[in-house]
Amino acid sequence: xxxxxxxxxxxxxxxxxxxxxxPKFDDQGVIAAIATDVNTGDVLMLGYMNAEALEKxxxxxxxxxxxxxxxxxxxxxxxxxxxxxxxxLRVDDDQDAVWLKVDVAGSGAxxxxxxxxxxxxxxxxxxKPTPGLELEFREDSKTFDPQDVYGDxxxxxxx
Numbered sequence: 001x002x003x004x005x006x007x008x009x010x011x012x013x014x015x016x017x018x019x020x021x022x023p024k025f026d027d028q029g030v031i032a033a034i035a036t037d038v039n040t041g042d043v044l045m046l047g048y049m050n051a052e053a054l055e056k057x058x059x060x061x062x063x064x065x066x067x068x069x070x071x072x073x074x075x076x077x078x079x080x081x082x083x084x085x086x087x088x089l090r091v092d093d094d095q096d097a098v099w100l101k102v103d104v105a106g107s108g109a110x111x112x113x114x115x116x117x118x119x120x121x122x123x124x125x126x127x128k129p130t131p132g133l134e135l136e137f138r139e140d141s142k143t144f145d146p147q148d149v150y151g152d153x154x155x156x157x158x159x
Contacts, residue, residue: 005055009095016093023054024096030066032097035076035110038087039103044110045118047076049098061086063100080149082106107143112150114142 007020015022025031030048037044047065049057053073056064063076063084077083084102091098104110111118121135 005051015095021091022095023051023091023098024094025051026096028068030068033063033065033100034097035063035084035100035102037104037108038101042117043119044084044102044104044116054098057086057089057100063102076110077105080106080112080144082109082144084110109143112146114144114146114149115139116143 007014007022009015009022009024014020015024023031029050031050031054033047033049033053035044035047036042047063048068049064050066050073053064053066056073056075063086065074065076066072067074075083083105084100085105086100087103088101089098090101102110107116109116111120113120116139120137120139122138123135124133
């Protein structure tokens, strides 16, 4: 999928070695977006951007994403105050993923569950997985109370 806001994808050389932004959105119109903390390098979250979200992120210097579950554009931190200010925005070699190095306002958290990172649990490796496989928590406590921040807003995660 292409978008007229960005350069047309013409050749492998142009995409991989050129100076034009020519993102490759998937068949659902999104591109993967990884956000890391600019100070620690910790991965905060994996989200998705459609063309509008990528454009608004570039224009404003603040992270916008496309919510696949709600089918809507969202400005990260608009509700919680945990706005992600983009310090560096990069695109990968074939331009089908972006990496945002961000400075997060407030507590520095980016996870709607209340943890600093959405990747707050580890999966043990070295054994055959079983239905009872237990995850190991890597963050000892939540950075904020989601109830205080979001109130009774619906959980954005669909099961």
